[in-house]
Structures are given as C-alpha cells and as structure tokens.
Amino acid sequence: MLDTVLKGKQGYWGWLIFLLAIMGAGLGCYLYQFQEGLRVTGMSxxxxxxxxxxxxxxxxxxxxxxxxxxxxxYLHDYKAFGRITILGEFLAIAAVTMCILFIFVDLGNPVRIMNVLMYPTPNSILFWDMIVLNGYLLLNLFIGWNVLSAERKGIHYQSWVKVLIYISIPWAFSIHTVTAFLYAGLPGRHYWLTAILAARFLASAFCSGPALLLLLCLIVRKVTKFDPGKEQIRTLGGIITYAMLLNVFFFILELFTAFYSQIPGHMHTFEFLFSGLEGHGRLAPWMWTAGGFAFVAVLLLVIPATRRKEDTLAIACAAVIISTWIDKGMGLVIGGFTPNPFERVTEYWPTTPEIIITLGVWATGFFILTVLYKMAVSVKEEVGA
Amino acid sequence: MGIDRRAFLKIAGLSTMLGLGGKAALDVFAPGEVEASTKGVPLTAGKRWAMGIDVRLLDDKVISEATAACHRHHNVPDLASAKEEIKWIWEEDYEHSFPGHQHEYVGDDIKHAKFLLLCNHCSNPPCCRVCPTKATWQRPDGIVMMDPHRCIGCRFCMAACPFGARSFNWGDPRRVTRIPELIAKNPGFPFNKDYPTRSKGVVEKCTFCVDLLEKGEQPLCVTAANKIKKGSFTFGDLSDAESSIRVLLRKRYSLRRKSELGTNPNVFYLI
Incomplete structure (x- = not known):
C-alpha cells in the first residue's frame, strides 16, 4: 500500500516539504539541547x-x-463509523508517536532510554506507561494496516485481527488512565492528587480527540474525493458534546472541592492559574482564554442548530481543541508544580528552542498523519471508483 | 576495616605487574580484606539512620559551615542561577519549611528561626517508588541512594518528592571549570578529588554521607555543625533504643516536615 504514498499532487508534496522544514528546524534545536542539556529550556x-x-x-x-x-x-455495530475507523486508528498512530517523541526530548539522558527495559521496574508508573503506549502503537499499526489492505483487496480481514480490535478498545482507556496515574499518585502535589484525574483525562480526551478527527474529516472531504460522510460527522458532534460537557462538569467538581472545603493547598493552584499567586500570574490570561473557549464550545455544541451546521460545528471543535490544550497541557503540568513544596512560586515559560523542538515533534506527527491518511484515502478512492 | 577502591586498584595494578591475578593477589597482599569488605555491604546493615537538628542552636555560622562542608565534599557547584540551582542541604525559614504551620501570632524566635533542609531519607520514599530504572533506591539501613550512572533524567523523582530535596543537572556541572564567571565562584572545582562530579542530565541529592558512615564516621554536616555548636546536630541509629538520637527524641519535642503525607521522614527538627 506504500505505493499510494508516493503518488500525489503538488499540494501533497508541498505540505510534506513544509513539514520537513519544520522537522529540520526542530532537529537542529534538539541537537543544540542535546549538547547543552535541558538548561536551554525554561524548566527549573x-x-x-x-x-x-x-x-x-x-x-x-x-x-x-x-x-x-x-x-x-465494533461493539454497537454502528455501521456508519466503518467508513472512518481507519482515520481514527491512523490519528492514534501519529499521536502515540508524538507522545513517545515528547518523552524522548524531555529526557536528560536520552542515550540511556533503554535502561527502562534493562532494569524493568513494575512499581514505576512510567514503566507501565511505556508498555501501554508502545502496545497501543503496535495494536493500531497491525489493525489499521490489515483492515485497510483487506479493504483494498476486496476481502474481509482475517479473524485474528478482530481479536486485536477487541483488545485495543480497553487498551485505549488504559493509556490515558495510566498517564493520569503518573500524576495522581504523587504525595504533596495537591492539584494532581485527585481521584477524578483519570476520569477528567478521559473526558477531555474524548472531546478533544474526536474534535481533531472531525476537523480532519472536513479537510479530507475538501482535498480528496473521499467523503467521510454527513452522518459520521453528525455523530462525532454528539460524542464531542457529551464528552465536553463531562469535561467541564469534572472541572467544576474540582473547583467545588477546593473552594468549599477551603483547604489552602487545594485552592492555591487554582488561584495561581486564574488570578496569579504572590505576584506571578503569567498563566492567568491563558487560563481565562481556555475558559472562554470552553464556554463558546459548550454553547455551540449544546444548541442543536449550531451543532448540526457543519461550519459552526467546526468552530466549536476548534474551540474545544484550544480550550483543552491549554487546560490539560500548560495548566495541568505547570499548575501541578505551583506553588512548589516550600509554597513559593517559580514561574515557567517555554524558551524559543523549546518551542521549536515542540513544533518539530508536532510536524513529525503531522507528517506521519499525512502519509497514513494519504494511504487510507487512496485506498478508499480506489475502492469507491 | 574494609578495603577501599583506591587500595584495591593499587594492589590489583601492582600484582598484575608481578604476574599475579585476581583474588589470589589480594590474598597475598591483604589476606582476609576482600571477605571483610564484601560481607558487610552495606557496612551499616541493621541500622536505621536518622538525623536530629536542634533549631535553637542553628545560627548563620553553623548553617554556612554545615552547608559548605557538604557541598565542598560532594563537589556541588555554585551555578549562579536560581533556575539551575543544585543543593544538597540549604537554609530555609520556618514558614516555608513547614508550610501551613505558620500563624500570625507565632513568636519571633520561631518566625525568624532558620532551618536547614535536606533529603529526609524517608522510610516510605515516593521517589524510589516512581523511578523507572531503579536509579534511586532505599538501602536496608534506610538511606535513599541515587545512582547517577543509571539515571535517565526523566525527573519523575523530582515530581514525587514532596520536600524539594532533589536537584537536576540541567547543564554540565563541570562547566564551572570553563566559564570565567563560574570559575571565580568555584575556585579549585572539583573541590574534592576523591568524590566524583556529575554529568549533565542526571538527578542528585544528599546521601547521608554513606561513604563516611561506612568508615564509621558521621555525615559532614553533622561534624561541621557540632564543631561550632555542640549538640546542634545528632545523628544515629533509630533501631537502637539507647542511641543518642533515640534518647534525644524521647527527651525533646520534635517536628518532621509534612509527616501527614506518610513518607515517614527521618530528619527530625527539635523545637
């Protein structure tokens, strides 16, 4: 199937070259970081x-x-999604690859990464995260490839693939649960030490991921002859709505626990994030932006007329992505470290090399995504023709 | 007395020249020494090490001498940057040593008291629980150790430590011998030629001076502080009911940092 990847129009090659350029810049900055150490970042x-x-x-x-x-x-026999499962699986492959790369660029001693395998440590959640992430990557590679090549040949995929598909469903939940456990089991980090963290992670995942998938579906429809389908997009809109509402609800639960109990340790991070603490409030405008976009997203998603119209649904999806990216990325990680164990505030802000390396990893992910989607769409066009 | 690495290498080198090899050579030059040093690893087995710090006896001189003794012995450089700071033992005020304990009516003696903070060598250490490579682990005598040669620099242990006791080498610490303004701050680095310096990208922290404990000596901060104010530091074995530390903890009221988290710190502050 790789042959389909090598045939494309000008726009396809132009986009890939553009991504390669960003990847190159990211690699350059990474070599600088590799040489100098993580001191080139804003971390402390x-x-x-x-x-x-x-x-x-x-x-x-x-x-x-x-x-x-x-x-x-696969579990509810909702046939319409058969058209786009491959897009979901390929998005997962690109996303997991980026996850692994982000862990790699964060390591102080990347050349020793194999120590995780040489000295397996089951009491470390990072050990399990390595297993579930790599397992999920392999599952999706096997499943995606086999189902797509069977579709191209006009046959049904082999029955053992079905077993892998059933395994991949709980596995998907596990990757985000284990990732939440990286944070939720640490004594003394109040913002993370909450039983609902894994549930919050899953809720925000199940709105932000499908929101990205929906936007990708719209792009695929625009630039190729393959239409992911109206009903599919509509159902995705419904899933995004429920998950986003749960995500916001869970966040409000956290606010209630912190501010009704009035326990200082539980309130500090929220104060830092939304109004600043001890004169440090660089994240506050970002967090209010996240809040604003969450509000817009909920409004556009809940009102049936705007949810059913594809262009307003697209705006809602973009708002979901921005809101969850700020909240779960910057807000969660930096908030968890602030205030520090001495209840002092140290500000963090990413440096230019750090941002370029980050863009480089994202570009790598989108490169993989583009190539995989090109393959999937080519097969769909071929079969459809 | 055991046999240290230096002596071992000397004997091994000499004997190789003489055409002798391996353990046979040691049997000739230092009979019984190898057995003695390997049997006892760790040489402080059966103990539970703990430290008591008498806050009433801490003053600027005690604090600076104890800190300097530690940082010079362990080659902890001054990187002149709060962001990259590496510290094994450091001064902190009451409010920030015991967050949440402070109230507005507390007396000035406590409010302005100076504390010395270091790794608590917790009995239930979360840092060891999270390390994905066993680069940090707990010895049978309770000391939480760190192997900078195995550490991959993921910094999970720093997130897990509720005491901020761990430092990361964001850059190469040995650059203090190359950059003029850092050379001036670290004359003669490495200060102690017998102790290794670290490389970039690894975590480090206090070791309760295991190298000295094995020789039957006390940690450096303890010795340095007691030289100036006798009794300011007490170091001993919690498993021995009659040890100096146990006697002290029976006699005086003590605090531990964030004991509610269940990590069971082994550094006690006597108020």
Whole structure:
C-alpha cells in the first residue's frame, strides 16, 4: 500500500516539504539541547516538567480518543463509523508517536532510554506507561494496516485481527488512565492528587480527540474525493458534546472541592492559574482564554442548530481543541508544580528552542498523519471508483 | 576495616605487574580484606539512620559551615542561577519549611528561626517508588541512594518528592571549570578529588554521607555543625533504643516536615 504514498499532487508534496522544514528546524534545536542539556529550556528545579510533558499528556488523550469511533462500530455495530475507523486508528498512530517523541526530548539522558527495559521496574508508573503506549502503537499499526489492505483487496480481514480490535478498545482507556496515574499518585502535589484525574483525562480526551478527527474529516472531504460522510460527522458532534460537557462538569467538581472545603493547598493552584499567586500570574490570561473557549464550545455544541451546521460545528471543535490544550497541557503540568513544596512560586515559560523542538515533534506527527491518511484515502478512492 | 577502591586498584595494578591475578593477589597482599569488605555491604546493615537538628542552636555560622562542608565534599557547584540551582542541604525559614504551620501570632524566635533542609531519607520514599530504572533506591539501613550512572533524567523523582530535596543537572556541572564567571565562584572545582562530579542530565541529592558512615564516621554536616555548636546536630541509629538520637527524641519535642503525607521522614527538627 506504500505505493499510494508516493503518488500525489503538488499540494501533497508541498505540505510534506513544509513539514520537513519544520522537522529540520526542530532537529537542529534538539541537537543544540542535546549538547547543552535541558538548561536551554525554561524548566527549573521547581517546575521540572514543562511544555514537552504538557504536549505528551495532551496527545495521549488524542491517541486514546481513536476508540470513540472504533467502539461504536465494533461493539454497537454502528455501521456508519466503518467508513472512518481507519482515520481514527491512523490519528492514534501519529499521536502515540508524538507522545513517545515528547518523552524522548524531555529526557536528560536520552542515550540511556533503554535502561527502562534493562532494569524493568513494575512499581514505576512510567514503566507501565511505556508498555501501554508502545502496545497501543503496535495494536493500531497491525489493525489499521490489515483492515485497510483487506479493504483494498476486496476481502474481509482475517479473524485474528478482530481479536486485536477487541483488545485495543480497553487498551485505549488504559493509556490515558495510566498517564493520569503518573500524576495522581504523587504525595504533596495537591492539584494532581485527585481521584477524578483519570476520569477528567478521559473526558477531555474524548472531546478533544474526536474534535481533531472531525476537523480532519472536513479537510479530507475538501482535498480528496473521499467523503467521510454527513452522518459520521453528525455523530462525532454528539460524542464531542457529551464528552465536553463531562469535561467541564469534572472541572467544576474540582473547583467545588477546593473552594468549599477551603483547604489552602487545594485552592492555591487554582488561584495561581486564574488570578496569579504572590505576584506571578503569567498563566492567568491563558487560563481565562481556555475558559472562554470552553464556554463558546459548550454553547455551540449544546444548541442543536449550531451543532448540526457543519461550519459552526467546526468552530466549536476548534474551540474545544484550544480550550483543552491549554487546560490539560500548560495548566495541568505547570499548575501541578505551583506553588512548589516550600509554597513559593517559580514561574515557567517555554524558551524559543523549546518551542521549536515542540513544533518539530508536532510536524513529525503531522507528517506521519499525512502519509497514513494519504494511504487510507487512496485506498478508499480506489475502492469507491 | 574494609578495603577501599583506591587500595584495591593499587594492589590489583601492582600484582598484575608481578604476574599475579585476581583474588589470589589480594590474598597475598591483604589476606582476609576482600571477605571483610564484601560481607558487610552495606557496612551499616541493621541500622536505621536518622538525623536530629536542634533549631535553637542553628545560627548563620553553623548553617554556612554545615552547608559548605557538604557541598565542598560532594563537589556541588555554585551555578549562579536560581533556575539551575543544585543543593544538597540549604537554609530555609520556618514558614516555608513547614508550610501551613505558620500563624500570625507565632513568636519571633520561631518566625525568624532558620532551618536547614535536606533529603529526609524517608522510610516510605515516593521517589524510589516512581523511578523507572531503579536509579534511586532505599538501602536496608534506610538511606535513599541515587545512582547517577543509571539515571535517565526523566525527573519523575523530582515530581514525587514532596520536600524539594532533589536537584537536576540541567547543564554540565563541570562547566564551572570553563566559564570565567563560574570559575571565580568555584575556585579549585572539583573541590574534592576523591568524590566524583556529575554529568549533565542526571538527578542528585544528599546521601547521608554513606561513604563516611561506612568508615564509621558521621555525615559532614553533622561534624561541621557540632564543631561550632555542640549538640546542634545528632545523628544515629533509630533501631537502637539507647542511641543518642533515640534518647534525644524521647527527651525533646520534635517536628518532621509534612509527616501527614506518610513518607515517614527521618530528619527530625527539635523545637
């Protein structure tokens, strides 16, 4: 099927070259970071994870959300989604790859990464995260490839693939649960130490991932002859609505617990995030932006007329993506480290090399996504013709 | 007495020249020494090390001498940057050592008291729980150790430590021998030629001076502080009911940082 990837119009090659250029810039900055150490980033003794881990956390959600098209199709026999499960699976592959790359660029000693395998440590959640992420990547590669090549040959995929598909469904939930456990089990980090964190992660994943998938479907319809379908987009809109409402609801639960109990440790991070603490409030405008976009998204999603109209639904999806990206990325990671264990505030802001490396990883993800989508769409066009 | 690495290498080198090899050589030059040093690893087995710090006896001189003794022995450089700061033991005020304990009516003696903070060598250490490579682990004598040669620099342990006791080498610490303004701040780095410096991208922290404990000595901060104010630091074995630390903890009221988190810190502050 790789042959389909090598045939494309000018726009396809132009886009790939554009992504390659960003990847090159990211690689250049990464070599600089590799040489100098992580001191080229904005991270510090107090905020010891930053932009990279924020992207990682967000993208695990995007990867997990592939299950939102797989589950209705395979467990509920919702036939319409059969058309786009491959798009969900391929989005998951690109997202997991980015996750692994973000962990890699965050390591102080990347050449020692194999130590995680050489000294397996089951009591570390990071060990399990490595297993579930790589497992999910392999599952989606096997499933996506086999189902698509069977479709191209006009045959039914082999029965063992079905077993993998059934495994991949709970597996998708596991990747984001384990990622939440990275944070939720740490004593003394009040913002993360909440039983609802994994549930919040899944809720925000199941709105932001399908929102991205929906936008991708609209792009695919525009630039190719393959139409993911009106009904499919409409159903995705419904899924996004429920998940976004749950996401906002869970966030309000956190606010209630913190501010009704009045326990300082539980309130501090929210104060830091939304109004600033001890004169440090650089994140506040971002958090209010996230809040504003969440409000717009909920409004556009809940009102049936705007949800059913594709252009307003697209705006709602963009708003969901922006809102969840700020909240779950920057807000969650930096908020968790602020205030520090001495209840002092150290500000964090990503540096230019850090941002370029981040863009480089995103470009790598989109490169993979483009190539995989090109393959999927070519097969769909071929079969449809 | 055991046999240290330096002595081992000396004997091994010498014996190789003489055509002897391996353990046979050691049996000739230092009979019984190898057995003695390997049997006892760690040489402080059966102990539970803990530290008591008498806050009433801490003053600027005690604090600066104890800190300097530690940082010079362990080659902890001054990187002249709050963002990249590496510290094994450091001064902090009451409010920030015990967040949440402060109230507006507390007396000036406590409000302005100075504390020395370091790794608590918790009995239930979350840092060891989260490390994905066993680069940080707890010894049978309770000391939380760190292997900078295995650390991949994921910094999970820094997120897990509720005491901010861990420092990360954001850059190469050895650059203090190359950059003029840092050379001036770290004359003679590495200060202690017998202790390794670290490389970039690894976490480090206090080790309760395991290298000295094994020789039957006390940690450096303890020795340095007690030289200036006798009794300001007490270091000993919690498993021995008659040890100095146990006697002290029976006699005096003590605080531990964030004991409610259940990590069971082994550094006690006597008020």
């Amino acid at each position: 003794r107090d905020v010891s994870w930053g932009f990279y881990i924020a992207q990682f956390t967000y993208l695990v959600g995007v990867a997990a959300s592939g299950v939102m098209v797989v589950l209705p199709y």
